[in-house]
Amino acid sequence: MALHGLTIEQKLIWERDGYLVLEQFLDAGEVSYYNERLDNAFKAWETKGGTNPASGQLQNVQQVCGVIEYDDALLELMENRRMMSILRDILGDSFVMIDNDGLIKPPQKEAHTNWHRDTGTLLYVNEKKVPFMAKVFYFLSDVHYDGGCLAFLPGSANMMNEQLPKVEKQEDMPGHVRMNVKAGTAVVFNGYTYHSALNNYTENTRRSLIYNYAPSFLRTWPGYEPSEALKSKASTRLRQMLLGMLPWTENPKAFEESEAVKS
Numbered sequence: 001m002a003l004h005g006l007t008i009e010q011k012l013i014w015e016r017d018g019y020l021v022l023e024q025f026l027d028a029g030e031v032s033y034y035n036e037r038l039d040n041a042f043k044a045w046e047t048k049g050g051t052n053p054a055s056g057q058l059q060n061v062q063q064v065c066g067v068i069e070y071d072d073a074l075l076e077l078m079e080n081r082r083m084m085s086i087l088r089d090i091l092g093d094s095f096v097m098i099d100n101d102g103l104i105k106p107p108q109k110e111a112h113t114n115w116h117r118d119t120g121t122l123l124y125v126n127e128k129k130v131p132f133m134a135k136v137f138y139f140l141s142d143v144h145y146d147g148g149c150l151a152f153l154p155g156s157a158n159m160m161n162e163q164l165p166k167v168e169k170q171e172d173m174p175g176h177v178r179m180n181v182k183a184g185t186a187v188v189f190n191g192y193t194y195h196s197a198l199n200n201y202t203e204n205t206r207r208s209l210i211y212n213y214a215p216s217f218l219r220t221w222p223g224y225e226p227s228e229a230l231k232s233k234a235s236t237r238l239r240q241m242l243l244g245m246l247p248w249t250e251n252p253k254a255f256e257e258s259e260a261v262k263s
Contacts, residue, residue: 005085014090018157018193021179025082025186026138034077035140035207038102041070053223056101060109066224067102067209074102075230078211079238083136084255086188087213090134092125093255094216097242098133099224105148105206111170111197115153118191118212120161125215131157133191133214140207141183148200149178150187156194170196213242220244 003011006020014020026034045064056065068075078097087095105112121132143149153176156164167173178198179187189195191212200206220226226243234240237254246254 004088005082006089011089014188014190016158017152017154019152019154019187019189019195020086021181022086022186022188023182024184026140026184028184031140031183034073034138034209037071037073038067038104038140038207038209041067041074041102042104044070055099055221055223058112060105060112062104062106064102066100068097068100069227069230072233074100074209075233077138077209079242083186083188084238087134087136088255090188091130091213091215094241095134095213096216096218096244097211097220098214098218099210099212099221101210103206103208103210105197105200105208107200107203107205109148109200111148111199113197114170115164115167115173115194115196117156117194120192122192123215130215131190131192133212133218135189135191136211136213137179137187137189138209138211139179139181139183139185139187140209141205143180143206144202144204145178145180146199146201147180147204148202148206149180149198151176151178151196151198152189153177153194157190157192159194164194170198216241216244216247 010020041064052063052065056063064070068078078100118135119132123130123132137150153173165174231243231245234243234245237246240246241254
């Protein structure tokens with residue numbers, strides 16, 4: 001099995017559990033830097049009117065939809081070299097960005113969602129099971145056990161809907177695993193994995209950046225389409241591919257070009 005960014009063990013964990021936890025993906029300096037950039041993005045968003053598309057109207061959180069529009073550093077994080085290699089092992093050699101958000105979950109707030117899948121679609125490409133979407137969370141703060149964790153039901157990406165437990169309170173889900181992680185952790189999960197936000201019972205704020213990727217025959221979700229200003233910054237094939245500007249299919253040249261530029 002030829003892999004670009006994952007170990008064989010990580011690949012097997014991904015296929016078994018439907019998510020991966022990558023500790024210390026960002027170092028302390030990067031966490032501080034991206035926290036600053038996230039704050040700047042919120043200020044820029046508010047200056048431009050502070051409105052989100054209908055799909056981004058969430059309760060009990062502060063959110064900037066299309067956060068890459070508001071800060072170039074967050075646009076660059078979209079194409080993080082290590083994460084691109086990991087996503088090649090998960091999605092293949094051709095994928096696009098379908099949405100992206102900056103998310104702040106304040107203290108003492110109820111969860112903004114209950115248990116769900118992000119997609120009900122199962123996808124096979126060349127007889128190989130491929131996620132319809134793979135979402136990346138970069139956590140920019142420590143997340144405490146009762147601090148509004150992102151939570152998963154391990155193995156649920158391999159379960160039928162009728163096998164999924166139903167609960168009224170998020171924390172009552174049997175067998176769930178909480179992402180009570182350290183700042184700098186990246187979490188990647190299959191959109192078919194059953195997951196939820198939990199209630200934040202602490203005095204701590206949860207801060208994260210979220211990037212959602214999908215096979216290249218999909219397109220950016222409505223309300224998240226890149227602006228002309230953003231597309232004008234797409235000087236590489238990789239960025240053009242991620243922004244949906246190229247009909248790229250099963251061709252690693254975009255990644256090879258990126259590696260050549262950074263070597």
